[in-house]
């Protein structure tokens with residue numbers, strides 16, 4: 483296992499990158515601690531696969547260095563980096579048995595058969611494959627085959643990290659939940675650094691102790707699931723995580739206070755707020771707004787049932803907002819006032835939180 487450091491990393495697929503958009507990865511400085519469970523979360527095209535390929539050695543970055551425990555591995559080929567990878571689609575040898583598939587990465591490295599046998603049986607037990615070890619992989623469902631891929635990723639104990647690239651794509655929805663929790667449990671048992679790439683927030687938040695959120699080739703926040711929820715560093719994180727996402731509203735700073743739709747609101751930015759240039763916004767999650775006697779005047783336009791909550795759509799002047807209200811709680815029929823929880827209401831300038 484190793485601490486992985488990405489030092490001033492940049493990557494472009496173009497020979498002569500000029501403008502910002504020419505870079506698939508803009509400047510990245512990241513540290514993955516030894517034994518951590520990380521998720522790399524972001525929309526399609528944000529640079530997740532590019533980043534993984536740079537860590538595994540399939541791609542050389544245009545700028546910057548990759549360090550494993552302080553050693554520069556930027557020019558080392560993949561087979562000398564000792565990274566295990568599990569891909570979106572199962573990589574199994576159909577003609578081999580499940581046992582031989584799991585044993586393959588170990589035998590390939592000349593591990594003696596006694597150790598191979600012990601490790602294969604240990605991993606098979608962890609991922610519930612013991613009862614089918616003697617079966618040929620060809621006869622298994624896509625779920626079963628992907629379990630073998632997971633097992634092959636986990637079987638070596640000498641890897642620096644295991645990277646999972648959208649590993650649950652082919653898994654049946656009702657099994658996804660099961661495997662998601664299984665992966666978390668496996669991390670707790672093997673304690674190898676794991677990087678789990680996904681564009682699905684539920685997968686990221688269930689698996690990871692720390693989530694790295696990417697957008698347009700840059701990291702916009704690294705944090706625990708709670709930090710991402712309670713204090714998004716960028717409006718993108720507020721939108722992307724949560725359902726519904728954070729409300730992001732135009733805001734005016736007057737006499738040292740933030741105003742939304744003409745009404746002053748208190749925010750987590752304490753003290754008098756100075757003049758701010760750029761695009762100034764207020765961000766507040768639907769969970770942190772409630773109906774009150776005083777506050778921002780609004781009109782209820784729609785109520786939808788979402789299980790234990792109701793999603794209430796309102797308009798404050800022209801601004802559309804959403805609130806989450808517990809099931810059964812009374813909702814004003816039309817005119818209402820909204821109170822924002824000041825500790826969870828943030829000011830953003832040009833997308834980034836104002837500290």
Ligand SMILES: Nc1ncnc2c1ncn2[C@@H]1O[C@H](COP(=O)(O)OP(=O)(O)OP(=O)(O)O)[C@@H](O)[C@H]1O
Pocket residue numbers: 495506524525526527528529530531532533681
């Ligand atoms: N081989 C390549 N040649 C040129 N451009 C590429 C290549 N691979 C990726 N890109 C571009 O680099 C950017 C980042 O792509 P990347 O595949 O890393 O994103 P991603 O987050 O993994 O997306 P997805 O979830 O769809 O796989 C995108 O703009 C993409 O079009």
